[in-house]
Amino acid sequence: MQLLEQLEAHLSDAGCDPGVIAHCRTVNAVAAGYARSPVIDRKLLTAGAMLHDLGRSETHSLHHAEVGADLARQTGCPDEVVRIVQRHIGAGLTVEECSLLGLIPRDSVPQRLEERIVAHADNLVKGTRVITPEERMDRSVTLGRKFMVRAFRLGLDLEPLRHLR
Secondary structure: OOHHHHHHHHHHHHOOOHHHHHHHHHHHHHHHOOOOOOOOOHHHHHHHHHHOOHHHHOOOOOOHHHHHHHHHHHOOOOHHHHHHHHOOOEOEEOHHHHHHOOOOOOOEOOOOHHHHHHHHHHHOEEOOEEOOHHHHHHHOHHHOHHHHHHHHHHHHHHHHHHHOO
16 A cells, blocks of 8 residues: 555544545645755655644644644654644744644644744645635734744745756
8 A cells, every 4th residue: 555545544434524635635745845955754755745634533622733742642653653644734933822722732833944944834835725825824814923834934944845857
């Protein structure tokens, strides 16, 4: 069985609906566009992109990242994949932001390149439709200035990766 098929089966077995699985496929396709650098672990990127919404099998709230990270950990996913799932919300959340949102207060800002790419790719996908960074910013106005600046900078940092050959 191919890696993508295994990851889709993992999502399905966890209880993710077909819409979530389709969204994850689209995020994976967008993330792949940023994976041209030889320093990127493509298997890790694929696993993280496909499993980033694993927690939506149980909740569609912001807690889905925590739930998904726990599920990924329980099913034996490597720590690197667990961190992608945990840190994919928006452009990441600081300890303080997590606490204010009722999440476990921990640093959930993506650090590793693969974590950052999945968070950014997820920001560029609404359902299964790829949106522009401008559309994402328009949708993010209610999230506040700190989030918007962090998401904007994340996009700026990663955009050159799409143009590598």
